[in-house]
Structure formats: C-alpha cells, structure tokens
Amino acid sequence: MPPEDVEKSEALARQLIGGNRQLYTVEHRYQTKAGEPLWARTTATMVRDERGRPLYGLVMVEDISERRRLDQLKDEFISIVSHELRTPLATVTGAIDNMQSGVLGPLTDKQQHYVDLISRNAERLNKIIHGLLDLSRLESGRARVDRRQVSLPPLLREAIQSARLQTAGRVTLEESIPEGLPAVHIDPDLMNEVFANLLDNAARYARSRIVVRAEPFDGQESVRISVHDDGPGIPQEDLCRLFNKFEQIRRPVGSGYKGTGLGLPICKEIVALHAGKIWAESTVGAGTTFHLLLPQGAGGEAGGERNAA
Amino acid sequence: MSKKRILIIDDEPDLVEVLRDGLEAQGYIVTTAGDGEAGLAAARTDSPNAILLDIAMPKIDGYEVCRLLKADPVLGKIPIIMISAKAQAEDIRQGKAAGADEYLPKPLQMRGLLKTLAAFATA
Ligand SMILES: Nc1ncnc2c1ncn2[C@@H]1O[C@H](COP(=O)(O)OP(=O)(O)OP(=O)(O)O)[C@@H](O)[C@H]1O
Ligand SMILES: [Mg+2]
Numbered sequence: 001m002p003p004e005d006v007e008k009s010e011a012l013a014r015q016l017i018g019g020n021r022q023l024y025t026v027e028h029r030y031q032t033k034a035g036e037p038l039w040a041r042t043t044a045t046m047v048r049d050e051r052g053r054p055l056y057g058l059v060m061v062e063d064i065s066e067r068r069r070l071d072q073l074k075d076e077f078i079s080i081v082s083h084e085l086r087t088p089l090a091t092v093t094g095a096i097d098n099m100q101s102g103v104l105g106p107l108t109d110k111q112q113h114y115v116d117l118i119s120r121n122a123e124r125l126n127k128i129i130h131g132l133l134d135l136s137r138l139e140s141g142r143a144r145v146d147r148r149q150v151s152l153p154p155l156l157r158e159a160i161q162s163a164r165l166q167t168a169g170r171v172t173l174e175e176s177i178p179e180g181l182p183a184v185h186i187d188p189d190l191m192n193e194v195f196a197n198l199l200d201n202a203a204r205y206a207r208s209r210i211v212v213r214a215e216p217f218d219g220q221e222s223v224r225i226s227v228h229d230d231g232p233g234i235p236q237e238d239l240c241r242l243f244n245k246f247e248q249i250r251r252p253v254g255s256g257y258k259g260t261g262l263g264l265p266i267c268k269e270i271v272a273l274h275a276g277k278i279w280a281e282s283t284v285g286a287g288t289t290f291h292l293l294l295p296q297g298a299g300g301e302a303g304g305e306r307n308a309a
Numbered sequence: 310m311s312k313k314r315i316l317i318i319d320d321e322p323d324l325v326e327v328l329r330d331g332l333e334a335q336g337y338i339v340t341t342a343g344d345g346e347a348g349l350a351a352a353r354t355d356s357p358n359a360i361l362l363d364i365a366m367p368k369i370d371g372y373e374v375c376r377l378l379k380a381d382p383v384l385g386k387i388p389i390i391m392i393s394a395k396a397q398a399e400d401i402r403q404g405k406a407a408g409a410d411e412y413l414p415k416p417l418q419m420r421g422l423l424k425t426l427a428a429f430a431t432a
Contacts, residue, residue, distance in 0.1 A: 082394075086415055091324040093417070097417075098327060103331055133397060134397075137397075144398065
C-alpha cells in the first residue's frame with residue numbers, strides 16, 4: 001500500500017477511535033504476492049458501550065478488483081464513444097455556424113428559426129456528451145483531482161461574477177461571504193463547476209433574487225455554503241430525486257430551456273470526492289436553497305464517505 | 310495587409326469544407342491536407358501563417374505532426390492550433406505538451422476560432 005494511503009487510513013482510524021466519525025469507507029490499491037494489482041474496499045466502524053467508550057472495532061474488507069476493472073472498461077468505452085459522437089457533431093455545428101453568420105447570404109425568418117433551433121440542440125447534445133464523460137470519470141474515481149489549500153471568497157466571487165454576466169440584470173445576486181473564512185482543501189477547478197451549476201440552476205428559476213452565503217460551520221471544522229433563490233421551489237417528494245442522473249423535475253415556465261439533468265449528479269460526485277455533503281431545502285412558492293458542506297483541511301480525505309454521503 | 314494563409318490538416322472532409330467556407334468568407338486563403346503525412350508536406354510547400362491541426366488521424370497523428378513541425382528550425386515558427394474532439398482537460402494538457410500554441414476542442418465555435426487566428430496568424 002502506498003505510504004500516503006497508510007497515512008490516510010491512520011488519520012481516519014484515529015478519528016473513529018476519537019469519536020469524530022461513526023464510519024468510514026476507503027478504497028485502496030494493493031499488490032498480490034504474484035504482483036497483480038488488487039483493489040480492496042475497507043469499511044470500519046467502532047462499537048461502543050452505553051457510555052460511549054470504545055469496545056471494539058469492526059472492520060470489513062472486500063475485494064473489489066472486478067468492479068474496478070469494469071469501471072475502467074466503462075470509462076474507456078464512454079471516452080471512445082464521446083469522441084466518435086463529437087466528430088460528426090463538429091461538422092453540424094460548423095455548418096450551422098456559417099449559416100448563422102451569413103456566409104451563405106441572408107436567410108428567411110423560417111430558415112433563421114430552424115438554424116437557431118439546430119444550433120441550440122447541437123449545443124445540448126455536446127453538453128450531454130461532456131457531462132457523461134465527466135460523470136463516468138468521477139464515478140469510477142479516475143477523475144484527476146488536484147486538491148490544495150484554497151481561500152473560498154475569491155473563488156466564490158468569481159463564480160458569482162460570471163453568473164451576474166449571464167443573468168444580465170434579470171435577477172440580483174447578493175452575497176454574504178466573510179473574509180475570515182477558514183481555507184478549505186479542495187480542487188478549485190472541480191469545486192468551481194459545483195458553484196457554477198448551482199448558480200446556473202438558481203438563475204434559471206429565481207424570480208428576482210439569489211443570495212449566496214458562506215459561513216464557518218461546526219466550530220471551525222467545516223464551511224457551509226448556500227445558494228438561495230426565490231423561485232417556485234421544489235415539492236418535498238421530488239427533493240430526493242434531484243441528484244439522480246438525467247432527472248429534470250420541472251422546467252422553468254415558458255423558458256424553453258432544456259438542460260441535461262447531469263449538473264446535480266456531477267456536483268454530488270465532486271462533493272463526495274471532497275468528503276463533503278450537498279443537499280437541498282425548498283418551500284413551494286417561496287424558493288429553494290442548496291447547501292454545501294466542505295470539511296476544512298485534509299481531514300476528510302477523498303473517498304472518505306463516498307457511499308455514505 | 311496581405312491575406313493570411315491557413316493550412317487545415319484534418320481527415321474529415323465534411324468538416325474541412327465547412328471550415329474552409331467559414332475562413333474564406335473572412336478573407337483567409339485556405340489550403341488543406343487529409344492526413345499527417347500530407348500535412349507535413351503541405352506545411353513546407355504552402356507556407357501558411359498558421360496551421361489548424363486535428364489529432365486523431367491515420368498514419369501520423371496530430372501530436373506527432375506537431376512534434377515534428379516544432380522540431381524544425383523554420384517550420385517550428387508557424388503557430389499550431391490543435392482542433393480535436395478530445396476535449397477533456399487531460400487531452401488539452403497533452404496537446405500543449407506536444408508543442409501546440411493553442412488547443413480548441415471540437416465542436417469549434419467559429420467566433421472563437423477567428424479570434425484565435427487573429428491572435429496567432431500574424432507573422
Ligand atoms: N434552484 C432550483 N429551483 C427549482 N428547481 C431546481 C433548482 N435547481 C435544480 N432544479 C431541478 O433539478 C433538475 C436537475 O438539475 P441539474 O442541474 O441536475 O440539471 P439541469 O440544470 O436540468 O441541466 P444542466 O445542469 O445540464 O443545465 C432541474 O432540471 C430542475 O428541475
Ligand atoms: Mg444545472
């Protein structure tokens with residue numbers, strides 16, 4: 001087992017014994033005596049007496065090499081397919097692009113309408129291909145993750161700024177982000193995708209106002225970020241489906257917008273990679289709030305609560 | 310200002326046609342090659358101001374074409390813009406490592422392509 005994995009496991013075990021954690025799951029790569037790679041998933045928990053003193057540890061180790069191998073095959077398959085899909089798509093969008101910019105001369109209104117419609121749908125197809133590829137890499141744990149100590153306020157403000165440009169004054173974006181927020185151990189590019197999607201969703205549904213809040217949570221252990229909108233809200237029974245692939249609960253009225261339904265599942269995977277949590281609260285008629293909990297420092301390591309999140 | 314010359318190296322004739330139409334409409338002179346080998350030859354004979362280079366091609370792929378061109382004392386100065394359906398961050402890193410001056414994922418946005426060409430096809 002690689003030394004950094006040993007360190008990670010030890011840190012998790014200490015948290016378990018100390019009572020800061022109920023359960024952890026990690027996946028590690030080992031080598032068999034014959035030199036073959038072997039993937040094992042370890043799940044550990046602590047059994048305590050009625051006064052909370054540790055009695056004994058319960059550890060389960062599973063051989064998941066076969067699942068890993070299949071994940072890898074799936075990844076390769078999706079990556080080849082997406083390349084094969086994008087190639088003809090590139091020709092379609094190129095041709096439409098030329099027509100839109102008048103290379104073939106002026107278009108009638110109906111032609112213009114068709115050209116716009118093809119362009120929109122080609123863009124959507126491209127987004128789906130991109131999203132599927134990202135999701136498949138994240139799910140199989142093969143995404144490149146580059147975590148470092150990151151100060152959240154500038155990252156959040158940048159995301160808010162580009163959301164402002166997108167909404168072009170249709171909604172106001174307010175922020176409450178204290179400068180003294182503890183730094184978090186994240187991949188800024190990946191986390192930026194999460195912020196962008198939450199803001200994109202909020203902007204699509206908000207009636208007039210979005211509020212982004214960040215605050216220390218649980219002492220200084222983690223940071224909570226929330227994105228609130230005053231849109232139509234999401235019915236209670238639909239909340240749990242939000243993070244399912246391709247799930248689109250309801251389209252904003254009259255907007256004609258068709259997303260991919262991959263945004264939130266991707267967010268969930270990225271957040272889980274950071275051992276964080278993401279969930280939604282909503283009141284129909286009053287609005288929706290998405291909450292994001294990011295543990296501070298390297299404590300909550302990647303894969304930590306992958307399946308528990 | 311004299312017209313700039315662009316060499317497109319791509320094995321998809323349909324896409325090449327579309328790109329040619331778009332670029333010619335903007336006043337560029339376009340020459341084309343359908344695979345890496347022909348591309349290397351055309352880079353010599355067509356003296357382009359910039360090259361649009363696909364990656365996945367038969368015989369010599371775009372990475373290799375890029376490396377060979379960039380190793381040449383004269384041709385190495387021609388800006389190379391990689392265009393590829395491999396659009397993930399990892400692919401872009403690899404393209405830049407092969408010496409590409411810029412990397413544009415397919416589907417290309419004509420507006421973005423024109424902006425890039427305006428920046429690179431200067432000499
Ligand atoms: N702030 C919100 N208010 C109301 N409904 C929401 C909100 N955010 C998400 N939803 C619902 O959840 C669904 C899934 O969102 P998700 O981000 O996964 O996909 P999408 O936004 O439809 O597509 P994409 O992210 O590719 O644009 C949305 O289609 C919408 O029905
Ligand atoms: Mg979305």
